[in-house]
Amino acid sequence: MFDISFTAVAVLCVAAALAGWIDAVVGGGGLLQLPALLIAFPHLPPAYALGTNKAVAVVGTSAAAVTYARKAPVDVRLACRLGVVAALSSLGGAFFAAGVNSAVLRPLIIVLLLGVAAFVVLRPHFGHAPGGVATRGRVLTAFAVAGVGIGFYDGLLGPGTGTFLVIALVALLNMDMVTASATTKVVNVCTNIGALAMFTWQGTVLWSLAPVMAVCNMAGAFTGAHMALKRGSGFVRGVLLVTVVGLVGKLAYDQWWAH
Structure with missing residues (x-):
């Protein structure tokens, strides 16, 4: 179905490794991996x-989820429940992915990301330490926002999902950055499985390429997870800001200059 050179495969593998590292630390690895795939296969x-x-x-x-679960204080029960809701929403998002008008969605996402960046910058202690036990209302809101809303977006487009999840969990459930990042991995596994099931059913997965990239992505994820656990919330917060800025730049380029 497609022809690709060894050099292109090597570049995609490097992108996958870097994406795995970013995803493991704070999410948003799709910022690198998805554009790399789009560039490699412009005719598909x-x-x-x-x-x-x-x-x-x-x-x-x-x-990354397994690495975090072994060393970080993750509420696996909560994460799995949130993940199931997000997976079902992701399945729905993937179903509508073929007909999405990304030109309409990008400006909204850019505004939201800029708001996130401003919030994190203006609140330097955001995500550095737990803020107490979350109320039942906050937990339900987290299920609605992170489970239903962000889950649907992950299936629909994807890039930045992990970043959105981390911010939502810190803001709504009073988690520190490392715990939020660890919990996000469990949720993200579920959303990825939900979306992948739909894409597999539709026959839109390049299975001859995916395993090679997956090995590199896994290596990057292991490295990123260990670094986040070792360096703590301050490190994760810094990577979060860099990722948000990069994601805004990529979305803005796609929206106003790519064409």
């Missing part, structure tokens, strides 16, 4: 890049 429908991205990401995210 975008759904193939989306499907292959999910097949690769689910491996690296799973590796």
Whole structure:
């Protein structure tokens, strides 16, 4: 179905490794991996890049989730419940991915990301320490925002999902950055599985390429997770800001200059 050079495969593997590292620390690895796939296969429908991205990401995210679960204080029960809700929403998002008008969604996402960046900068202690036990109302809100809303977005487009999840969990459930990042990995595994199931059913996954990229993504994820656990919330917060700025730049370029 497609022809690709060894050099292109090597570049995609490097992108997958870097994406795995970013995803493990704070999320947003799709910022690198998805554009790399779109550039490598310009003549294929975008759904193939989306499907292959999910097949690769689910491996690296799973590796990061296992690494975090062994050393970080993750509420696995809460994370799995949130993940199930997000997975179902992701499945729905993936179903509509083929017909999405990204030109309409990008400006809204850019505004939201800029708001996130401003919030994190203006609140230097945001995510550095737990703020107490979350109320039942906050937990339900987290399920609505992170489970339903962000889960649907992950299936629909994907890049930045981990970043959105980390911010939502810190803001709504009073988690520190490391715990939020660890919990996000469990949720992200579920959303990736949900979206991948739909893309597999639609036949839009490049299975001859995905396993090679997945190995590199997993290596990056292991490295990123260990660094986040070792360096703490301050490190994760810094990577979060860099990722948000990068994501805004990429979305703005796609919206106003790419064409």
